Amino acid sequence: MDTTSTTKASGIRRRMLKGRGDNVSNMADFSRVLVVSIEMIYRGLIRYSRHNLPPERRLPEDPEILESLPVELLTLLEIPVQAFQETEIYHIHRVRCTGAHNFRNHGSRNDWVSVRAGTEYIYGALQGRLPAKLVALFKIRDYGCEIRVRRLAVRREPISKSCEITQANNLLS
Numbered sequence: 001m002d003t004t005s006t007t008k009a010s011g012i013r014r015r016m017l018k019g020r021g022d023n024v025s026n027m028a029d030f031s032r033v034l035v036v037s038i039e040m041i042y043r044g045l046i047r048y049s050r051h052n053l054p055p056e057r058r059l060p061e062d063p064e065i066l067e068s069l070p071v072e073l074l075t076l077l078e079i080p081v082q083a084f085q086e087t088e089i090y091h092i093h094r095v096r097c098t099g100a101h102n103f104r105n106h107g108s109r110n111d112w113v114s115v116r117a118g119t120e121y122i123y124g125a126l127q128g129r130l131p132a133k134l135v136a137l138f139k140i141r142d143y144g145c146e147i148r149v150r151r152l153a154v155r156r157e158p159i160s161k162s163c164e165i166t167q168a169n170n171l172l173s
Contacts (some may be wrong), residue, residue: 024073024130024138027066033073034099034136034154036163042066044165048152052167056168057142073099073140077153077168097134115155115166132157137168 012065022119024030039081049059060066076096095111096103103109114129132155142148151168 002116005155020074024071026071027069030071030073030138036135038067038153040163041165042150044154044163050164057148059140059142064170070141074137074139075132077137095134099136118120130157132164 023167024033027038027041031041034041045059045066046061049061053059059069075098076094079093079095081093083091093115097110098108099110110133113132113134115129115132135156136151136153136154138154140150140152142150152165152167154163154165156163
C-alpha cells in the first residue's frame with residue numbers, strides 16, 4: 001500500500017475516488033477494459049440494484065439501457081481511517097486497482113480490502129468484515145436522474161472467486 005498521509009478531524013473528508021481511467025465511456029468499454037463479459041457486469045448491476053436500492057431508484061434491467069449508461073473508470077480510492085486511540089487524527093489510506101493494466105511498468109495492481117458485511121458489533125476477529133480483492137472502481141450515472149452518480153466497486157472474494165458489485169462506501173482499508 002502507498003504511504004499514508006495524516007490529517008486533522010476538521011479537514012477530514014469522505015472517501016474520494018481518483019485516478020480517472022482512459023478509454024471508458026459506456027458499459028461495452030468497461031467490459032473490454034476489465035476483460036469481464038458484459039453479461040456478468042449486467043447481472044452484477046441488477047443484483048446490486050435489487051438488493052441495495054429502493055424500487056423507485058433501481059437501475060433499469062434492460063441490457064440496451066444499461067449499455068448506454070455513462071461510466072467512468074477510476075483507479076484510486078482514498079479512505080480516511082481514524083488513528084489508533086486518537087479522536088482528532090485520521091490517516092488517509094490509498095487503495096489502488098488497475099484491473100488488467102500495468103501499474104508503473106510492472107504487473108497489474110489490485111489491492112486487498114475489507115468489505116463491510118455486517119455491523120461492527122458482530123463477534124469475532126473480523127467483526128463483520130470480509131476480505132476481497134478490488135477489481136475495479138467506477139462511477140455510473142443514474143438512468144432517471146443525470147445528476148445522481150453511483151460510486152461502485154467490483155470486488156472478487158477469495159473463496160468463491162466470484163465478482164460482486166458493491167458501493168465504494170462499504171470498502172475499508
